[in-house]
Amino acid sequence: MATRDSGLADIGTAAARVRGLTRAFDGRAVLDGVDLDIAPGEFVAMLGVSGTGKSTLLRALAGLDREVTGELTVPGTVAVAFQEPRLLPWRRVLANVRLGLRAQDPAAAARRALDEVGLADRAGAWPLTLSGGEAQRAALARALVREPSLLLLDEPFSALDALTRIAMHRLVLRLWERHRPAVLLVTHDVDEALILADRVLVLASGRIVFSGPVDLPRPRDRDNPGLTELRHRLLTELGVNTEGQ
Amino acid sequence: MPEAADAGLATLQEGRDEAAGLTSVAIDGPYTGPKPAAAARRRRHRGWYRLISPVAVVALWQLLSSAGLIPADKLPPPTTVWHTAVSLVTSNSPAYGTLQHAMLVSLERMAVGFTVGGSIAVLLALVAGLSRLGENAVDPLLQIVRMLPLFGLIPVFIVWFGIGELPKIILIALGAAIPLYLNTFAGIRGVDAKLAEVGRVQRLTRAETIRHIVLPGALPQALTGLRQSLGVAWLALVVAEQVNANAGLGFMISQATQFLRNDVILVALAVYAVLGLITDALVRLLERRALAWRRGILG
Numbered sequence: 001m002a003t004r005d006s007g008l009a010d011i012g013t014a015a016a017r018v019r020g021l022t023r024a025f026d027g028r029a030v031l032d033g034v035d036l037d038i039a040p041g042e043f044v045a046m047l048g049v050s051g052t053g054k055s056t057l058l059r060a061l062a063g064l065d066r067e068v069t070g071e072l073t074v075p076g077t078v079a080v081a082f083q084e085p086r087l088l089p090w091r092r093v094l095a096n097v098r099l100g101l102r103a104q105d106p107a108a109a110a111r112r113a114l115d116e117v118g119l120a121d122r123a124g125a126w127p128l129t130l131s132g133g134e135a136q137r138a139a140l141a142r143a144l145v146r147e148p149s150l151l152l153l154d155e156p157f158s159a160l161d162a163l164t165r166i167a168m169h170r171l172v173l174r175l176w177e178r179h180r181p182a183v184l185l186v187t188h189d190v191d192e193a194l195i196l197a198d199r200v201l202v203l204a205s206g207r208i209v210f211s212g213p214v215d216l217p218r219p220r221d222r223d224n225p226g227l228t229e230l231r232h233r234l235l236t237e238l239g240v241n242t243e244g245q
Numbered sequence: 246m247p248e249a250a251d252a253g254l255a256t257l258q259e260g261r262d263e264a265a266g267l268t269s270v271a272i273d274g275p276y277t278g279p280k281p282a283a284a285a286r287r288r289r290h291r292g293w294y295r296l297i298s299p300v301a302v303v304a305l306w307q308l309l310s311s312a313g314l315i316p317a318d319k320l321p322p323p324t325t326v327w328h329t330a331v332s333l334v335t336s337n338s339p340a341y342g343t344l345q346h347a348m349l350v351s352l353e354r355m356a357v358g359f360t361v362g363g364s365i366a367v368l369l370a371l372v373a374g375l376s377r378l379g380e381n382a383v384d385p386l387l388q389i390v391r392m393l394p395l396f397g398l399i400p401v402f403i404v405w406f407g408i409g410e411l412p413k414i415i416l417i418a419l420g421a422a423i424p425l426y427l428n429t430f431a432g433i434r435g436v437d438a439k440l441a442e443v444g445r446v447q448r449l450t451r452a453e454t455i456r457h458i459v460l461p462g463a464l465p466q467a468l469t470g471l472r473q474s475l476g477v478a479w480l481a482l483v484v485a486e487q488v489n490a491n492a493g494l495g496f497m498i499s500q501a502t503q504f505l506r507n508d509v510i511l512v513a514l515a516v517y518a519v520l521g522l523i524t525d526a527l528v529r530l531l532e533r534r535a536l537a538w539r540r541g542i543l544g
Contacts, residue, residue: 063445063446082439082443084439086443088457089538090461090462090536090538091461099443099457100447100449101447
């Protein structure tokens with residue numbers, strides 16, 4: 001973790017830079033002086049038990065929370081995929097993807113993005129006719145079409161069934177490798193974090209209490225023995241007792 | 246008129262159920278061709294079944310009248326009502342004029358009143374819905390007006406506006422405006438905050454947010470308000486016309502009351518009901534088109 005005196009030079013290079021970020025709800029500090037740097041193109045996963053402020057931090061980075069105090073710098077474009085797809089039900093899939101898009105040819109760009117997530121043939125469909133996985137892919141296309149330098153993923157796979165989730169992990173990795181945005185994935189799934197991320201953080205009591213790299217080539221299998229030690233460490237940080245396993 | 250309103254509500258409910266049913270079908274899996282077609286077929290069939298009980302009631306009414314069990318001066322049989330209707334259309338009687346003229350006069354009042362009231366309501370709902378300042382300025386006034394008994398205002402309107410067309414138009418406009426305002430305002434404020442966040446994340450301008458998120462999100466409830474408005478506006482028309490009129494369906498009814506012509510009254514009431522059903526069907530058609538996304542059917 002970078003320290004405060006790493007200086008202003010960092011701002012130009014980091015995809016996101018957070019210093020001393022604090023957020024209190026009714027006097028209770030959910031975020032209590034968070035420091036975080038995300039390098040361009042870095043895939044960071046953030047773990048934490050419920051109520052530790054993961055989503056609060058993500059919402060602050062997305063510009064959805066104006067009540068935070070501290071220093072927050074996100075130089076480039078930000079895009080978000082939420083836990084629910086949040087597609088506008090009254091706009092067809094293509095119109096959802098090009099929502100707010102300022103490109104030369106928004107429709108063509110939106111079509112390309114849909115093609116990338118394998119939904120080209122559903123461009124004219126109403127969102128309510130999509131399956132859960134399709135809707136989440138459309139939401140990913142809507143985020144990626146903006147060519148973000150920082151992609152925020154707020155537990156986007158948690159509502160999907162296990163098989164769809166595996167397919168989505170592969171899709172996200174493929175898209176990330178092609179477009180190379182910096183990614184902050186908020187999740188409560190340790191295995192998901194280990195399979196996807198370059199670096200895993202643990203947020204507890206409003207602070208980042210652990211930050212460690214995952215130095216294995218992708219694609220990774222969750223049974224990879226190289227992950228065992230880190231998984232054990234992460235579970236311990238999350239307060240899950242792994243003794244006796 | 247209440248009959249027409251009730252029938253409208255029943256079909257509204259049915260339409261909702263169908264919409265809900267189809268939506269859940271659509272959510273279960275990707276759209277597959279035959280399902281909506283089958284549903285449409287079912288719907289057509291059910292349309293015919295739904296005619297059976299009204300027809301049976303009319304037949305029973307005719308039978309009881311022919312058997313002399315219903316006194317004709319209290320309730321004339323359907324055949325008499327029908328003949329009266331035909332003669333009111335074909336001949337210009339000195340007491341009633343023609344039915345089509347009366348209908349046109351009533352329709353025109355309704356159209357003018359409803360258009361004026363509806364436009365004002367939507368405008369005020371936008372002002373109140375889209376800004377706190379607007380809400381504080383507009384909403385208290387409309388909440389007060391809402392609580393005023395609509396038909397209790399008639400004497401005041403007569404004092405203010407006389408007994409011409411103006412008080413009738415204002416009564417209809419006021420009746421139409423309130424439900425449309427309330428529902429449109431609530432619809433705007435009820436737009437899913439999560440979708441509003443999407444607008445912020447996608448960096449939509451305020452105009453884009455209103456166009457893509459607020460207005461479409463408010464539309465379902467606004468349309469519900471539109472149907473309620475139509476119901477109230479028809480009711481206001483009937484009452485306004487009976488208070489003081491020299492033309493229109495209401496005038497026809499008050500004339501017939503003096504001549505103890507229940508058959509003429511029934512004809513006029515039936516025309517009110519049919520007009521109410523037609524406008525309700527038009528709104529339902531509008532709903533089907535504007536809310537196609539709910540059913541997940543293309544086009």
